[in-house]
Amino acid sequence: MTAFILRRLMQSVIVVVAMSVVVFLGVHVIGNPVYLLINPQADQQEIEATIRALGLDRPIWEQYLYFVRGALIGDLGKSFVFGEPALRVILQRMPATLELAFAALFMAIVIGIPLGLYAGLKPESPFSKIIMAGSILGFSLPTFWVGLMLIMVFAVMLGWLPSTGRGAAATFFGITSSLFTLDGLTHVLLPALNLALLKISLVIRLARAGTRETIHQDYIKFARAKGLSQRRIVGVHLLKNILIPIVTVLGIEFGNLVAFSVVTETIFAWPGMGRLLISSIQTLDRPVIVAYLIIIVLMFVVINLIVDILYSVLDPRVRIGERTQ
Amino acid sequence: MSLAEPEISTQQEASAVAVETPLRRFLSDYFESPIATAALAVLFLLVCLAVLAPVISPQNPYDLAEVDVLDSRLPPGSEGMTGYTFWLGTDGAGRDLLSAMLYGLRISLAVGVMSGLIATVLGSLVGLTAAYVGGRVETLIMRIVDMQLSFPAILIALMLIAVLGKGVDKIVIALVTVQWAYYARTVRGTAIIERRKEYVEAARCLGLTHTRILLKHILPNCLPPLIVVATVQAAHAIALEATLSFLGVGLPQTEPSLGLLISNGFEYMLSGKYWISFFPGLLLLATILAINLVGDRLRDVLNPRLTR
Numbered sequence: 001m002t003a004f005i006l007r008r009l010m011q012s013v014i015v016v017v018a019m020s021v022v023v024f025l026g027v028h029v030i031g032n033p034v035y036l037l038i039n040p041q042a043d044q045q046e047i048e049a050t051i052r053a054l055g056l057d058r059p060i061w062e063q064y065l066y067f068v069r070g071a072l073i074g075d076l077g078k079s080f081v082f083g084e085p086a087l088r089v090i091l092q093r094m095p096a097t098l099e100l101a102f103a104a105l106f107m108a109i110v111i112g113i114p115l116g117l118y119a120g121l122k123p124e125s126p127f128s129k130i131i132m133a134g135s136i137l138g139f140s141l142p143t144f145w146v147g148l149m150l151i152m153v154f155a156v157m158l159g160w161l162p163s164t165g166r167g168a169a170a171t172f173f174g175i176t177s178s179l180f181t182l183d184g185l186t187h188v189l190l191p192a193l194n195l196a197l198l199k200i201s202l203v204i205r206l207a208r209a210g211t212r213e214t215i216h217q218d219y220i221k222f223a224r225a226k227g228l229s230q231r232r233i234v235g236v237h238l239l240k241n242i243l244i245p246i247v248t249v250l251g252i253e254f255g256n257l258v259a260f261s262v263v264t265e266t267i268f269a270w271p272g273m274g275r276l277l278i279s280s281i282q283t284l285d286r287p288v289i290v291a292y293l294i295i296i297v298l299m300f301v302v303i304n305l306i307v308d309i310l311y312s313v314l315d316p317r318v319r320i321g322e323r324t325q
Numbered sequence: 326m327s328l329a330e331p332e333i334s335t336q337q338e339a340s341a342v343a344v345e346t347p348l349r350r351f352l353s354d355y356f357e358s359p360i361a362t363a364a365l366a367v368l369f370l371l372v373c374l375a376v377l378a379p380v381i382s383p384q385n386p387y388d389l390a391e392v393d394v395l396d397s398r399l400p401p402g403s404e405g406m407t408g409y410t411f412w413l414g415t416d417g418a419g420r421d422l423l424s425a426m427l428y429g430l431r432i433s434l435a436v437g438v439m440s441g442l443i444a445t446v447l448g449s450l451v452g453l454t455a456a457y458v459g460g461r462v463e464t465l466i467m468r469i470v471d472m473q474l475s476f477p478a479i480l481i482a483l484m485l486i487a488v489l490g491k492g493v494d495k496i497v498i499a500l501v502t503v504q505w506a507y508y509a510r511t512v513r514g515t516a517i518i519e520r521r522k523e524y525v526e527a528a529r530c531l532g533l534t535h536t537r538i539l540l541k542h543i544l545p546n547c548l549p550p551l552i553v554v555a556t557v558q559a560a561h562a563i564a565l566e567a568t569l570s571f572l573g574v575g576l577p578q579t580e581p582s583l584g585l586l587i588s589n590g591f592e593y594m595l596s597g598k599y600w601i602s603f604f605p606g607l608l609l610l611a612t613i614l615a616i617n618l619v620g621d622r623l624r625d626v627l628n629p630r631l632t633r
Contacts, residue, residue: 026488140614144571145606259480289487
């Protein structure tokens with residue numbers, strides 16, 4: 001187990017290094033780094049002074065090391081727009097994004113698994129067919145358009161829920177989140193549903209496929225023969241086994257949720273880091289863009305690592321498979 | 326198997342020998358599903374509408390002489406200043422929404438198909454090379470593919486646009502970069518199986534060049550999974566372009582795709598003028614859904630493991 005984690009950890013480090021090279025080269029070779037690091041309003045003298053100060057006249061490998069050193073101590077430059085360190089600007093908005101992603105993940109599980117289980121246990125019932133048709137639709141619906149329609153129906157026409165912003169936040173066990181207040185919950189409901197829609201469809205499919213495969217296994221028959229109740233068979237024996245692929249996929253999808261929150265945050269004016277990225281691209285606030293990219297890459301690598309470790313705990317075959325390779 | 330069955334199947338074969346080519350079998354398999362048939366018909370219709378947009382649309386929405394600002398934001402079915410009826414209403418600049426949608430569909434499909442074609446060619450070549458050369462080259466290519474696929478497409482696209490800037494060519498580059506890895510993985514997966522087959526060995530014995538073996542012998546056998554991936558990816562590319570354009574980091578206002586039309590309607594949404602965003606979105610949904618349904622069916626029909 002330790003060897004497995006160590007090996008995975010090493011792979012993650014390689015990915016981070018590779019991505020840092022890609023981001024660095026992307027910024028310094030394709031784009032002009034002067035524009036990245038210097039305020040566009042600066043005059044020629046200022047530009048030359050900064051080029052020297054930042055070491056942009058040195059060889060590229062030296063510049064890369066400089067970039068890495070800055071990244072390691074959390075210095076990614078100052079935001080042109082906010083005048084604050086780019087990293088701090090991003091980190092301030094991270095809780096809102098994570099909150100939204102968690103709310104969406106929760107919805108995907110709570111709505112997706114029961115519907116998928118039902119569709120898997122009673123594949124012929126009309127309700128199951130509706131569920132499956134809905135999941136195909138869910139895959140095809142453009143997220144941003146659904147967001148607009150949700151605002152249209154629930155905020156404009158019915159006036160039930162607020163359409164923009166994050167609600168009041170409260171602190172609970174040291175965590176400040178808008179999920180702890182009623183106002184916050186009403187604000188998060190529409191964006192989270194919008195973000196969760198694709199994942200709900202995915203979980204439905206996974207749960208249904210898993211159920212249909214597992215229900216014919218010997219241990220389920222044995223559990224039946226032992227006289228266990230249907231509820232116990234489904235709730236314990238079946239659910240435990242279909243959860244393995246769902247946990248993995250949802251783990252990977254969490255990163256996806258964070259990335260896709262770019263869209264949802266823009267529509268619902270949610271003050272997260274995705275919306276910040278879009279406005280930074282539009283205002284060419286490059287230090288913030290680079291900081292966002294670095295943070296999101298790290299986040300992905302960590303998520304993938306956790307998922308792999310979790311997976312190996314849930315399914316020992318993964319570890320054994322790695323060892324025999 | 327019962328005893329009666331062989332007789333029937335020989336009879337069937339006798340009558341089928343003359344007609345049953347792989348293409349015909351594929352077509353008859355495909356059209357067994359009414360939903361897939363309908364989806365293909367819808368897709369065909371949409372492509373025709375897109376291609377013929379300048380001919381059939383009631384108004385050229387980008388010809389200033391034909392557009393009257395006084396007609397802006399009219400609800401569906403209302404009559405404009407020139408006595409013309411706007412069946413789907415008008416947008417903020419007074420353009421006929423139906424015409425704008427037809428032009429938008431044209432741009433959306435064009436960008437999707439163009440990036441799809443480039444990505445298919447590029448990805449297939451890389452995948453083929455990886456499978457044929459093997460060794461370190463293959464490991465390196467596949468590591469890059471795996472690494473890229475561990476990030477969501479929208480993130481890669483945003484990264485590229487953040488670095489490259491906006492514009493039509495940049496969007497195509499972003500869409501190609503996002504897609505090539507899927508093609509490379511698919512082609513390589515099939516090609517490593519094909520590579521070991523006897524016909525490849527035979528071709529080698531004949532002294533054919535590597536390029537010829539790759540392109541004329543191995544590639545045609547990789548086509549079925551490639552077609553399936555290409556269909557699914559086309560839908561993804563169109564959705565991604567629409568999303569990027571909606572976010573304001575995609576196509577410029579001079580190339581108003583469906584995503585951009587929806588984005589333009591966003592500001593009128595809160596005052597209840599739903600149609601400017603609603604109808605283009607519906608058209609986008611129909612396009613993506615039709616392609617996805619066709620892709621689903623192709624996967625079922627072309628997958629040899631599912632052959633009944």
